[in-house]
Amino acid sequence: MTALLLGALGLTLSLAVPKLLASARWPDRAPVAGVLLWQALTLTAVLCALGVVLAAPEELVRAAGARHPETVAALLFSLAVAATIVTRLVVSLVKVTSRARARRDRHRMLVDLLDRVERHEGLGGGEVRVLEAPLPLAYCVPGRNPRVVLSGGVLDVLDREQIDAVLAHERAHLRHKHELVMESFTAFYQAVPRPLRSKAPLDAVHLLLEMVADDAARRRAGHAPLRAALARLADAVPLAEEVTADPEGESRRRRLARLDRPGRRSTALAVAATAAAAGLLVLPTVIVVVPWLGRALNTWPF
Amino acid sequence: MARNDLEREVMAKLWDAREPLTVRQVHDLLSRDRDLAYTTVMTVLDRLAKKGLVVQQRADRAYRYAPAQTREEMTAGVMLDALSATPDRDAALAYFVGQLPPEALKAAIEKAARNIER
Numbered sequence: 555m556t557a558l559l560l561g562a563l564g565l566t567l568s569l570a571v572p573k574l575l576a577s578a579r580w581p582d583r584a585p586v587a588g589v590l591l592w593q594a595l596t597l598t599a600v601l602c603a604l605g606v607v608l609a610a611p612e613e614l615v616r617a618a619g620a621r622h623p624e625t626v627a628a629l630l631f632s633l634a635v636a637a638t639i640v641t642r643l644v645v646s647l648v649k650v651t652s653r654a655r656a657r658r659d660r661h662r663m664l665v666d667l668l669d670r671v672e673r674h675e676g677l678g679g680g681e682v683r684v685l686e687a688p689l690p691l692a693y694c695v696p697g698r699n700p701r702v703v704l705s706g707g708v709l710d711v712l713d714r715e716q717i718d719a720v721l722a723h724e725r726a727h728l729r730h731k732h733e734l735v736m737e738s739f740t741a742f743y744q745a746v747p748r749p750l751r752s753k754a755p756l757d758a759v760h761l762l763l764e765m766v767a768d769d770a771a772r773r774r775a776g777h778a779p780l781r782a783a784l785a786r787l788a789d790a791v792p793l794a795e796e797v798t799a800d801p802e803g804e805s806r807r808r809r810l811a812r813l814d815r816p817g818r819r820s821t822a823l824a825v826a827a828t829a830a831a832a833g834l835l836v837l838p839t840v841i842v843v844v845p846w847l848g849r850a851l852n853t854w855p856f
Numbered sequence: 857m858a859r860n861d862l863e864r865e866v867m868a869k870l871w872d873a874r875e876p877l878t879v880r881q882v883h884d885l886l887s888r889d890r891d892l893a894y895t896t897v898m899t900v901l902d903r904l905a906k907k908g909l910v911v912q913q914r915a916d917r918a919y920r921y922a923p924a925q926t927r928e929e930m931t932a933g934v935m936l937d938a939l940s941a942t943p944d945r946d947a948a949l950a951y952f953v954g955q956l957p958p959e960a961l962k963a964a965i966e967k968a969a970r971n972i973e974r
Binding site for chain 2 (some may be wrong): 657661663664665666667668669671685686687689691692694695696703705723729732733763764767
């Protein structure tokens with residue numbers, strides 16, 4: 555019974571709920587809690603999978619009546635499956651983080667060499683680098699020795715206040731270590747067998763992290779400069795005609811929309827989503843513990 | 857002076873020069889306004905060559921150094937590198953501010969790169 559419940563919960567959490575959460579718009583109003591909820595959802599699904607694998611053989615054996623060799627075989631098999639799941643996740647995480655680190659190290663070396671020092675005097679911060687390129691591009695390279703990279707195009711199309719807003723946005727990514735969140739979701743995505751994979755959590759979390767950084771930048775540099783910078787950076791790029799499908803257009807619209815209505819951020823939603831995240835995490839444990847507690851109470855001598 | 861700064865300045869001198877430079881020439885250009893050992897410049901050039909950023913040519917019994925790519929080519933390469941890491945293949949290398957479709961940005965960079973080549 556426990557295994558069935560855990561299995562049903564696991565399937566719901568890995569198939570139905572992500573679809574709902576990915577299409578929901580309320581997390582835009584409480585992005586930090588939204589990220590927490592995604593993390594809890596993913597972790598709970600993994601716990602459920604492990605729970606099913608470990609609980610099922612024990613229950614089957616109990617139903618069939620215990621005979622020694624089969625019990626041992628079933629138990630060994632389930633332990634092997636559980637170990638495979640855990641190993642896959644760990645290997646994936648190690649691979650993703652080490653590959654990302656190597657690429658970032660090389661990238662950092664190159665932007666350091668290409669840096670136009672004279673163009674970012676007065677922008678503050680030793681981590682800013684300016685590339686000589688007319689295309690407006692602003693990004694950060696996370697890591698122990700992070701960089702915020704601006705192209706000359708950014709400095710040309712934005713005024714000082716807007717540049718500060720962009721820097722504040724990128725520094726928020728770096729300060730809050732958003733790369734660790736993205737790396738863990740990427741690792742999970744790659745550990746899941748190909749036919750079962752879904753990109754929805756990756757995209758949703760990525761957008762929510764942008765919103766978290768937007769909120770930090772808005773608090774630091776003001777709401778109007780940030781909004782103007784976001785709009786102007788996107789408009790300044792001459793779009794090639796062949797690019798018609800615009801998957802990022804929707805996320806950009808959502809980010810701008812929430813900056814237009816700053817009053818719509820909701821503490822109540824944040825609290826509710828955080829509570830839901832915590833509830834999700836303890837759910838598998840409850841499912842395992844409650845039947846055991848029931849049995850224990852039945853055999854209570856009073 | 858930090859090692860990174862020196863590497864950057866050496867690259868800048870090589871990029872600004874029209875032709876491959878000898879260690880002596882780079883040293884002369886850099887030591888106009890500071891005290892810099894000849895061997896330091898040699899070490900830096902050697903390190904850049906090992907990283908594949910600079911190519912070494914032998915001419916008239918002296919080694920000459922030239923950048924492996926122009927500044928524009930390398931800049932375009934770096935920007936494409938940052939744009940090409942999508943989270944499902946690799947953890948994102950970088951986090952962008954004004955989210956544009958990466959394909960659009962790539963097309964723009966490649967177009968600019970083609971214009972340079974002409």
